[in-house]
Amino acid sequence: MAIQPQKMKTLYLMEILLQRTDEKHILSANDLAAALQEYGIKAERKSIYADIEALQQFGMDIVQQKGAHPGYYVASRNFELPELKLLVDAVQSSKFITTKKSDELIRKLEGMTSKYEAQQLQRDVFIYNRLKTINETIYYNVDQIHNALHSNAQISFQYAEWTTKKELQLKKNGALYFVSPWALTWDDENYYLIAYDAAADIIKHYRVDKMKHIHILDEVRVGKERFLDFDLAAFAKKTFGMYGGYDTNVTLLCHNSLVGVMLDRFGQDVPLVPVDEEHFYVKPLVAVSPQFFGWVTGIGSLIKIDGPENVKREYQEYLKKIIENYV
Known part of the structure; x- marks a missing residue:
């Protein structure tokens, strides 16, 4: 059974305030009532005051401006605009994130601020002349590895290398690699898995975007004692490329x-x-x-x-x- 829009008035009001207001864009009670009309919701000024008070008690930082141009705006959010600019720039400049996925992530980050400030994110850091991977399997690989870390499980996978034809070719004729994953790190704009190879009794690293057909195994991870004093930052710093x-x-x-x-x-x-x-x-x-x-x-x-x-x-x-x- 569909819920009547009128019963969702407070939620729509919250959405309007988040999307359409900031310190430079203030909406009066009449403006908010008109915006609610777009959703087929009728609202009197007194009910808007009550809804705003409820949202403030809920935790929203809604400021009332008085004077010649009274109204309301959201003063602070989970992410401030400078923080979002940093995140957007990091996404756009990251080589391992495809152009398509960059667009998707940036659109989501823009939703964390008002539509007016979102335009600043587009203008300031919308750069396409940086190298980007075309391999989207890295997202699924990272997810699989995180699941293995959470499950304390070993993994198997095939490993690939680039050929002169710019194609990824499986190494060792497609033989399976069996390792215990212990960490993920980002170095030189690439994701790497840090893992323990029990057969060789050594800590190894693998480019995540070159890993193929990752499977989580039933075997529990081994090599924990090798990582008790392991300094991941020092490992990445000393290992050139x-x-x-x-x-x-x-x-x-x-x-x-x-x-x-x-x-x-x-x-x-x-x-x-x-x-x-x-x-x-x-x-x-x-x-x-x-x-x-x-x-x-x-x-x-x-x-x-x-x-x-x-x-x-x-x-x-x-x-x-x-x-x-x-x-």
């Missing part, structure tokens, strides 16, 4: 102009040791790998690997192989 390599502290001799670069890469707590008026040492824990060497090479002559000796030799070999391509 999430490609792995062996972990070691590397001494880097840097020009003073690189202070910001080092703090951005290794965090604000990394010690900077002055060497002279123009240089300093930093000794972060990194995953020594081609990705790390590529990062150092990109900075150029302003940085030097000063130790340990085996890392210096590996870097020399890395550079030698690059040069050989141009001989």
